[in-house]
Amino acid sequence: MTATKMTxxxxxxxxxxxxxxxxIDVRNQDAFEDWKIEGHNFNYLNVPYFELLDGVEEILPKIPANQDVLVLCAKEGSSVFVANMIAETRQDVYYLEGGMKSWSTYLEPIKVGDLSSGGELYQFVRLGKGCLSYMVISExxxxxxxxxxFTDVFINFAKEKNVTIKHVFDTHLHADHISGGRQIAELTGATYYLPPKDAEEVTFEFTSLEDNLKVQIGASQLEVGALYSPGHTIGSTSFIVDEKYLLTGDILFIDSIGRxxxxxxxxxxxxxxxxxLYKRYRxxxxxxxxxxxxxxxxxxxNEDGTVAKPLSELFNANHGLNISDEEEFRKTVTEQLPPQPNAYQQIRQVNMGKITPDxxxxxxxxxxxxxxAVR
Amino acid sequence: MEVVKILDVKGLSCPMPIIRTKKEMDTLFAGEVLEVHVTDKGALSDIPAWANAGGHTVLEHREESDVIKFFIQKG
Incomplete structure (x- = not known):
């Protein structure tokens, strides 16, 4: 029996x-509880690799024989170590290539829908981190x-589709992940836009993303329009694409609202x-x-892997859009907050160009x- | 605190630092202290968790530039 890598x-x-x-997640219990690979039909066993140094006998009875088994750790090394031991004793087993590090960086491009004039809209789903990026393509x-x-993913995708990247937007100054926007613009000659109110401290040149700015993609009338929608940050700006899609940034999510x-x-x-949320979006x-x-x-x-829902449905079902009492709303979004994202202050500094980590x-x-988000 | 042995696992990555630490620990007597030098950042949480599970005590850890030094007393 062998241990094989799974990407x-x-x-x-x-x-x-x-x-x-x-x-079989062989990281520490803390690491596992904080962040794991989520799947509708995934089952888990968390046992740190250092409890398995003398062998895997004690966990063998817990491993199902009729399912694919994936061992994973932070980077890869420990999962190979454990997977090899399991493979020696009984069954085929996989380990995750590059570990959670690699999972955190993987992007899956999924088509959301067709736009007018033969255009297309793609959502890039970063499953490991929950980040969603978008590409609008037309003519x-x-x-x-x-x-x-991961700038190469976007640049290569554009090449594959035979399109030139003209405009790169950030809806706001991100605090949970590092933006690739500025770099993509530098590499492709595209224009990079940031909301000026979020960009007071940035150290690089950018184009001001103003309310009501409209840019045309391709020769026909396919339009991306900006809508100033502050609250997550003071500059947060949404986009309306082709009068059909509302890109909300970190202001409104499917089942929660921005913090x-x-x-x-x-x-x-x-x-x-x-x-x-209660006036402009309405x-x-x-x-x-x-x-x-x-x-x-x-x-x-959704079933096809995209994250998308009609605004009307969110007005009905999203709790954050249905708190009629203003005081209760204020309390919800200021007092019942989850922990802040890892290194969020440093990440903001990176996105402002103040520090340049490797x-x-x-x-x-x-x-x-x-x-x-806050729910 | 008297260190009986120093284990250098700099440059090694998971799971080797812990495998080597455990091996070294097995040769010590209860109460003796092992000093471990490691560069893999994963060790920061893994060594204390491993020590805890095995009944050992991390008396101290220091981060000196890129090297993390652990002082572990055998339980």
Missing amino acids: AAQVARKVIENKELFI GEAAIIDAVR PDLAGKAEDWVGDLRET ELAKDLIVLPAHFMIIDEL DEEQTEMEIGPNRC
Whole structure:
């Protein structure tokens, strides 16, 4: 029997296709409880590798014989060590290539839908971290919104589709992950836009993303329009794509709403958040499809792996949009907050251009779930 | 605190630092202290957790530039 590697891409297919998988997570209990690979039909056994140094006999009875078994750890080494021991004793087993580090960085591009004039909209799902990026394609041109830092994925995808990246937007100054926007713009000659109110401290040149800015993708009338929607940050801006999709950034998610505290100003921004969610968004067409910049739990994924729901449905079912009492709303978004994302202050500094960590340090900063929402 | 042995596992990554530490620990008597030098950052949480599970005590740990030093007393 042998231990074979499984890639993050293969695990992603299992998540999206709702396949069964038995995961033996050999990281520490704390690490496992904080952040793991989520799947609808995944089962888990968490036992740290250092409890298995003398052998795996004690966990063998807990491993099902009729399911794929995946051993994983933080980076890979310990999972190979444990997987080899399991393989020696009985069954075929997989280990996760690159460990949780690799899972955290994997992006799955999924088509959300067709746009007018033959255009297309893609969502890049970063399953390990819950980040969602977007690419709008039309007539040889592309715009990217909220790109994560794996710039080659977007640049290669654009090449494959034979389109030139013209516009790169960030809906706000991100605090949970490092943006790839500025770098993509530098590498491709595209224009990089940031909301000026989030960018007061940035150290590089950018184009101001103003309310109502409209850019055209390709020769026809396919339009990406900006809508100022503060609350998660003071500059947070949404986009309306082709009058059909509403890209909400970190303001509104499928089953939760944005938290106002990651720049340290929860009390100041709670009013803005309320105004955006209860006034500005309510004035929009209800049949717009909401495409957020994050998902929090795997249940927010649709059957095809996308994260998207009509605005009307969110007005009905999203608790954060249905708190009529303003005081209760204020309390919900300022007092019942989950822990802040890992290294969020450092990540903001990276996104402002103030510090330039190497790749390994960036990976380290981004470890763990995104935690941008409040439910 | 009297250190009986120093184990250098710098440059090794998971799971080797713990495998080597355990091996070394097995040669010590209860109460004796092993000093471990490690560069793998995963050791920061893994060594204390391993020690705890095995009844050993991490008396102290120091981070000196890129090297983490653990002082572990055998239980």
